[in-house]
Amino acid sequence: MAQAISRRNFLRGGLATAAGVAASGVVLPQAVRAAGGQELCTVLDLSKCIGCEACVDACRETWQATVPDPVNPMPKPFPSRVPTQDWSKRKDVSDRLTPYNFLYVEHLDFEHKGQALELHVPRRCMHCVNPPCANLCPFGAGRVEKNGIVNIDPDVCLGGAKCKQVCPWHIPQRQSGVGVYLDIMPSYAGNGVMFKCHRCLPLVKQGKQPQCVEVCPEHVQTIGLRPQMLAQAEALARQKAQADGAAPDRWRDYVYGIEENGGTNTVYVSPVPFAVVSAAVNQAHAQAAPGQGKGRAGAGKQGGKRRKAGFAGRPPMGPVNNTMESAENLTAALVLAPLAGLAAGFTRLFGKKQPPSDQPPQEQPPSEQGGQS
Amino acid sequence: MSVMSYSPGGRAARWLYGIATGFALFSGFGQMPIFKRYYLADLPGMAWTANFFITSDIHYLAAALLLGLLAWRLALDARTTGAAWSWGPRSWWGWTLLGLLVISGAAKVLRNLGIYLPPPLIMVLDFTHLGSAMAFMFTGLVVLVKPKPKPNLRGLAG
Numbered sequence: 071m072a073q074a075i076s077r078r079n080f081l082r083g084g085l086a087t088a089a090g091v092a093a094s095g096v097v098l099p100q101a102v103r104a105a106g107g108q109e110l111c112t113v114l115d116l117s118k119c120i121g122c123e124a125c126v127d128a129c130r131e132t133w134q135a136t137v138p139d140p141v142n143p144m145p146k147p148f149p150s151r152v153p154t155q156d157w158s159k160r161k162d163v164s165d166r167l168t169p170y171n172f173l174y175v176e177h178l179d180f181e182h183k184g185q186a187l188e189l190h191v192p193r194r195c196m197h198c199v200n201p202p203c204a205n206l207c208p209f210g211a212g213r214v215e216k217n218g219i220v221n222i223d224p225d226v227c228l229g230g231a232k233c234k235q236v237c238p239w240h241i242p243q244r245q246s247g248v249g250v251y252l253d254i255m256p257s258y259a260g261n262g263v264m265f266k267c268h269r270c271l272p273l274v275k276q277g278k279q280p281q282c283v284e285v286c287p288e289h290v291q292t293i294g295l296r297p298q299m300l301a302q303a304e305a306l307a308r309q310k311a312q313a314d315g316a317a318p319d320r321w322r323d324y325v326y327g328i329e330e331n332g333g334t335n336t337v338y339v340s341p342v343p344f345a346v347v348s349a350a351v352n353q354a355h356a357q358a359a360p361g362q363g364k365g366r367a368g369a370g371k372q373g374g375k376r377r378k379a380g381f382a383g384r385p386p387m388g389p390v391n392n393t394m395e396s397a398e399n400l401t402a403a404l405v406l407a408p409l410a411g412l413a414a415g416f417t418r419l420f421g422k423k424q425p426p427s428d429q430p431p432q433e434q435p436p437s438e439q440g441g442q443s
Numbered sequence: 444m445s446v447m448s449y450s451p452g453g454r455a456a457r458w459l460y461g462i463a464t465g466f467a468l469f470s471g472f473g474q475m476p477i478f479k480r481y482y483l484a485d486l487p488g489m490a491w492t493a494n495f496f497i498t499s500d501i502h503y504l505a506a507a508l509l510l511g512l513l514a515w516r517l518a519l520d521a522r523t524t525g526a527a528w529s530w531g532p533r534s535w536w537g538w539t540l541l542g543l544l545v546i547s548g549a550a551k552v553l554r555n556l557g558i559y560l561p562p563p564l565i566m567v568l569d570f571t572h573l574g575s576a577m578a579f580m581f582t583g584l585v586v587l588v589k590p591k592p593k594p595n596l597r598g599l600a601g
Contacts, residue, residue: 152480200557206495208474208573210566216559226566230476236495259477332557396496397555400503404552407511415518 109218121190140247166383203233228260239385332392473498
């Protein structure tokens with residue numbers, strides 16, 4: 071997450087660096103590079119994915135057991151309208167994100183330019199460059215590692231689900247009845263622990279690849295340093311655009327994740343424009359069988375309305391503005407305000423002149439002095 | 444015992460200080476997912492309190508106002524000798540808490556820009572910010588509600 075100037079400049083600099091690296095032909099082992107503390111990014115070539123779900127199986131086999139089972143009975147939250155979410159008896163669910171399933175594959179059937187197409191899209195956390203889930207977590211449970219991996223510390227998370235609310239894709243999923251909130255005030259504060267893909271952080275720390283990358287028989291995913299991966303994604307997207315009959319400079323229509331939410335470290339490249347993919351994803355979610363994701367644990371909320379079961383735990387794929395942009399812009403106010411205050415003070419703007427030394431300043435009883443500490 | 448009061452900006456400055464601290468505290472607590480859970484967001488006209496991005500923006504603006512006022516006061520203090528102010532911290536305790544809030548808040552602002560800070564440090568900063576804010580709020584409340592001594596007018600009469 072080393073971003074010294076601004077995200078846009080970082081992106082520009084990253085692309086320039088990528089071009090330089092590509093031109094020089096210097097390629098170091100990724101694990102070595104990652105150990106240096108630079109951000110890792112994955113590129114997914116969707117035209118390669120056959121939907122075998124080997125990635126899903128490997129992810130579940132490796133990490134499902136690390137998510138604990140809830141206590142029984144589970145504490146009843148106060149007030150009673152606060153829902154408990156228990157997926158512990160539905161660990162087999164693999165067609166959406168759950169606390170026990172960090173990755174699923176979206177199987178899409180749609181038409182494009184008069185042709186029936188099939189596309190399979192592995193979905194998990196996007197690992198944003200400037201992730202609102204980690205930034206806005208009030209307790210520091212949301213973490214961004216130096217290698218760009220965004221993860222949630224299960225020993226700190228209270229399960230308030232703020233991260234899910236501020237995530238544009240609503241990725242983190244809550245399991246109630248587990249975690250540190252049980253030792254504090256289980257009925258009145260917290261509601262479990264939020265879980266999501268941590269891109270196999272323990273394995274990556276050992277210099278290994280994430281399981282979903284490692285086991286894929288079609289080599290759909292590539293992982294590497296962000297500048298290199300962005301350059302790779304652009305080159306691939308240019309090919310896809312050309313193959314689809316579009317101008318090569320329309321390549322951004324064929325990538326997803328470079329600009330979304332201010333930039334992510336998961337970049338999808340598709341053989342068709344992502345406007346088409348997004349529509350297909352929305353259609354698939356709308357048509358999801360009523361039984362899927364049924365029940366309180368499966369239901370989700372968005373915009374104050376309970377979403378259809380097909381949308382819960384299944385992230386959309388449309389355009390996403392930078393959710394941290396407002397905070398980034400308001401930083402200027404935080405810098406300018408004290409400077410303006412100092413300038414006003416030193417020029418005695420709004421301030422009365424110093425009373426003469428032989429006359430005391432205005433006398434007030436203490437009762438009029440509010441807000442002191 | 445009477446207290447000499449120095450109040451440049453008059454009542455407006457005191458109100459601005461109160462508004463800044465009040466909104467900073469309110470929006471700061473709104474960063475925890477409690478306003479929706481405990482029905483505050485259900486009150487008419489208060490639905491916005493459940494939107495973390497809105498409360499975050501308010502927190503930034505309140506912090507900017509507070510920083511501006513405190514900087515203004517410090518600059519005036521540098522040119523004034525020992526006058527007690529009618530608003531803001533008067534004790535080392537209040538200034539310490541404000542200092543902790545500013546330092547931890549500034550670090551959190553850097554993180555929100557995407558600048559990397561080690562996760563353990565961020566957790567310390569988060570709890571420092573929260574703890575200092577709660578201590579500041581409770582100290583302010585104690586000062587507001589504690590019995591006030593009657594003004595000493597004998598000195599003026601004499």
